[in-house]
Amino acid sequence: MSELNDLKKKLAMSSRMLFNAQLVDHSGHISARIPGSDHFFILPHPVSRATVAADDMVVADFDGKSVEGKYKAPSEVFMHARAYKARSDIESVAHLHNHMVATLSMVDKPFYPASSNPGAFFGPGPMPVYMDPALIHTIEQGDAVARTLGKGDAVMLRGHGSMVVGQTIEWVFAACVDLEEAAVRFYQASLLGPVRVYTDDETQRVMKGRRKDSVVQKIWDHNVAKTKLARLMEGI
Numbered sequence: 001m002s003e004l005n006d007l008k009k010k011l012a013m014s015s016r017m018l019f020n021a022q023l024v025d026h027s028g029h030i031s032a033r034i035p036g037s038d039h040f041f042i043l044p045h046p047v048s049r050a051t052v053a054a055d056d057m058v059v060a061d062f063d064g065k066s067v068e069g070k071y072k073a074p075s076e077v078f079m080h081a082r083a084y085k086a087r088s089d090i091e092s093v094a095h096l097h098n099h100m101v102a103t104l105s106m107v108d109k110p111f112y113p114a115s116s117n118p119g120a121f122f123g124p125g126p127m128p129v130y131m132d133p134a135l136i137h138t139i140e141q142g143d144a145v146a147r148t149l150g151k152g153d154a155v156m157l158r159g160h161g162s163m164v165v166g167q168t169i170e171w172v173f174a175a176c177v178d179l180e181e182a183a184v185r186f187y188q189a190s191l192l193g194p195v196r197v198y199t200d201d202e203t204q205r206v207m208k209g210r211r212k213d214s215v216v217q218k219i220w221d222h223n224v225a226k227t228k229l230a231r232l233m234e235g236i
């Protein structure tokens with residue numbers, strides 16, 4: 001079915017783009033719900049995030065079991081599986097080993113992503129932190145991450161990275177890019193002095209201009225171009 005092929009292709013593209021943006025390395029993954037089902041596509045455990053192709057994608061269920069594909073799902077598949085189970089409103093999930101977000105998760109100080117414009121993707125307030133540093137290898141751990149995420153768009157994983165959720169692959173990808181940029185700015189500003197955190201009103205006004213499909217598309221298109229220039233989009 002071409003709709004599912006398009007979804008797999010978009011996942012492969014976004015994985016290579018996340019790699020090119022240094023938001024995933026040999027680990028980290030992005031997935032997409034198979035519309036109207038209790039299954040999702042995710043990239044497989046052994047294939048490089050820099051070269052994964054549409055046909056490599058595997059299918060897993062909401063208990064994290066691999067049900068289709070020539071490879072097995074990544075070991076942290078439970079994070080994705082239980083986020084979909086808990087949140088019927090989301091269609092895509094990314095788990096990042098994003099360097100600056102992981103760094104901020106290691107200090108006992110709240111991170112306010114919406115204190116610089118890119119972070120307005122995430123709204124007001126400090127980003128929740130899932131405190132258990134162990135890798136997410138069980139249903140129970142996946143449920144605990146989903147509980148910490150709550151109704152939000154992202155959760156930090158202490159000393160590890162983050163999970164970002166949203167309604168489309170493009171939206172999640174753009175949010176991943178903005179989250180790391182917001183973390184870099186927050187870190188740099190913190191070195192200079194107390195951060196002037198946006199008020200709720202300021203956040204709402206910036207969000208209005210930022211949380212838009214046109215902004216998401218612009219971030220997506222720019223990263224497609226950048227990844228093509230790096231010659232990482234061939235044989236998708």
Ligand SMILES: [Zn+2]
Binds near residue numbers: 027095096
């Ligand atoms: Zn991980």
